[in-house]
Amino acid sequence: MTFLDYAPAPESTSILNLKKSYGLFIGGEFIDGHGGSFATVSPSTETTITQVAMATEADVDAAVRAARKAFSGTWSKMPGSERAKYLFRIARIIQERSRELAVAESLDNGKPIRETRDVDIPLVAAWFFYYAGWADKLEYAGLGPAPRALGVAGQIIPWNFPLLMLAWKIAPALAAGNTVVLKPAETTPLTALLFAEICQQADLPPGVVNIVTGAGATGAALVAHPDVNKIAFTGSTAVGRGIAQGLAGTPTRVTLELGGKGANIVFDDAAIDQAIEGIVSGIFFNQGHVCCAGSRLLVQENIHDDVVARLQKRLSTLRLGDPLDKNTDIGAVNSKAQLQRITELANSGDSEGADRWSAPCELPAKGFWFPPTLFTGVQTSHRIAREEIFGPVLSILTFRTPDEAVAKANNTPYGLSAGIWTEKASRMLAIADKLRAGVIWANTFNKFDPASPFGGYKESGYGREGGKHGLAGYLESSSPKGGLK
Numbered sequence: 168m169t170f171l172d173y174a175p176a177p178e179s180t181s182i183l184n185l186k187k188s189y190g191l192f193i194g195g196e197f198i199d200g201h202g203g204s205f206a207t208v209s210p211s212t213e214t215t216i217t218q219v220a221m222a223t224e225a226d227v228d229a230a231v232r233a234a235r236k237a238f239s240g241t242w243s244k245m246p247g248s249e250r251a252k253y254l255f256r257i258a259r260i261i262q263e264r265s266r267e268l269a270v271a272e273s274l275d276n277g278k279p280i281r282e283t284r285d286v287d288i289p290l291v292a293a294w295f296f297y298y299a300g301w302a303d304k305l306e307y308a309g310l311g312p313a314p315r316a317l318g319v320a321g322q323i324i325p326w327n328f329p330l331l332m333l334a335w336k337i338a339p340a341l342a343a344g345n346t347v348v349l350k351p352a353e354t355t356p357l358t359a360l361l362f363a364e365i366c367q368q369a370d371l372p373p374g375v376v377n378i379v380t381g382a383g384a385t386g387a388a389l390v391a392h393p394d395v396n397k398i399a400f401t402g403s404t405a406v407g408r409g410i411a412q413g414l415a416g417t418p419t420r421v422t423l424e425l426g427g428k429g430a431n432i433v434f435d436d437a438a439i440d441q442a443i444e445g446i447v448s449g450i451f452f453n454q455g456h457v458c459c460a461g462s463r464l465l466v467q468e469n470i471h472d473d474v475v476a477r478l479q480k481r482l483s484t485l486r487l488g489d490p491l492d493k494n495t496d497i498g499a500v501n502s503k504a505q506l507q508r509i510t511e512l513a514n515s516g517d518s519e520g521a522d523r524w525s526a527p528c529e530l531p532a533k534g535f536w537f538p539p540t541l542f543t544g545v546q547t548s549h550r551i552a553r554e555e556i557f558g559p560v561l562s563i564l565t566f567r568t569p570d571e572a573v574a575k576a577n578n579t580p581y582g583l584s585a586g587i588w589t590e591k592a593s594r595m596l597a598i599a600d601k602l603r604a605g606v607i608w609a610n611t612f613n614k615f616d617p618a619s620p621f622g623g624y625k626e627s628g629y630g631r632e633g634g635k636h637g638l639a640g641y642l643e644s645s646s647p648k649g650g651l652k
């Protein structure tokens with residue numbers, strides 16, 4: 168221990184009241200599935216948290232039937248002002264149970280409690296509050312005078328922001344009058360199951376929300392179900408592409424939120440200390456498991472050495488370890504498979520000739536860990552500059568002119584996010600105009616708000632989540648041309 172080291176400050180897990188096993192949440196009740204069960208484990212300790220049911224095709228069918236019955240019987244007939252009451256109630260219960268949800272999420276996902284407590288869970292509540300406000304105002308969403316719900320929405324989410332991605336999916340769908348069947352990721356089902364309890368607590372009519380746990384096959388069964396009106400998918404580009412191909416030519420509506428390789432562009436006139444913090448939160452927030460991460464740093468050549476030196480100094484102060492410790496900045500990688508993928512891609516950086524630097528930190532013996540890492544000397548042809556690493560690894564490239572910065576930033580099959588750091592507002596706007604990315608931050612990074620639409624271009628997917636744009640994916644437009652005006 169060195170002088171002025173932080174004392175451990177772990178958040179207690181005593182607030183959790185978990186069951187030994189969880190069934191599927193169908194028709195307002197937890198029921199046994201037909202596919203056995205699987206363990207959800209803590210990635211920081213590799214210990215089992217609880218057992219979760221594996222939904223089969225027949226179970227998915229039961230969930231879709233429950234959702235259809237709830238849609239036809241109650242939810243689609245209820246006035247928007249009544250639906251809003253349920254959403255407000257859910258939002259308030261999330262706030263009341265926020266500490267419990269934060270602990271559960273950190274345990275199951277591996278992300279630091281500081282992030283689940285201060286970012287994930289407050290945003291989850293904000294999403295429900297925001298869309299609760301829309302439920303009785305759909306005719307003002309720009310979709311014509313009387314937009315109608317689509318029906319049953321099948322929703323599939325990844326493991327990086329488990330409860331937040333659930334909120335992004337369920338809140339607008341319910342506000343718009345749809346019922347849902349949601350499949351959480353196989354490594355992070357816990358908070359979705361606690362959310363099922365919250366639906367019961369809120370007296371949500373049975374079948375309005377159904378949660379089917381399982382892996383890819385469960386998701387595929389939901390996508391293939393003939394009575395689902397809409398598939399909303401967040402996950403990898405490879406799986407999203409398969410879903411789009413499978414549903415092409417069918418009446419099922421699809422929105423896809425996929426991967427990214429965001430460019431964070433730092434000009435030499437930027438406030439450097441502020442930019443360093445933005446670069447760090449851009450790629451090391453949530454262990455870099457962020458679709459819109461600023462994973463490619465484009466730094467103006469004349470300040471490259473200074474920026475790299477400051478980044479190394481800053482990264483050396485980050486604390487990696489127990490996700491439940493309130494001092495932790497970098498938690499565990501979510502799974503062994505993801506750690507292997509990060510390791511393989513980082514090794515390709517070495518073999519292709521980039522220079523690796525990792526923050527000096529001790530990795531715990533158990534669990535899945537990767538130190539915050541920088542690569543300098545990266546070429547645009549390197550795999551670490553082109554492929555999504557989805558881990559705490561930053562690839563640093565340089566540019567000389569604004570045009571070169573734009574060309575390099577757009578030189579990617581993805582188009583989800585980008586960042587611009589400069590003191591000049593005119594440059595900010597001119598560059599933003601040329602970047603092909605759905606979200607562009609200026610002098611900040613990784614900021615989210617329910618009123619702000621989010622989504623991609625190119626291989627980052629299509630459709631928008633958040634804001635009134637997020638309602639469009641769940642409504643049949645009644646305006647002659649459709650779409651938002």
Ligand code: NAD
Nearest residue numbers: 324325326351352382383386387402403406424425426458
């Ligand atoms: P993944 O595609 O492997 O899995 C995502 C979900 O799809 C999981 O629930 C999984 O069980 C399910 N799934 C897997 N195969 C399926 C199939 N054939 N049919 C239907 N469902 C199937 O992705 P992941 O590794 O869990 O998540 C990481 C990816 O998600 C990254 O690429 C990341 O960029 C992306 N992501 C995007 C956004 C966004 O908003 N654009 C947000 C978060 C994550």
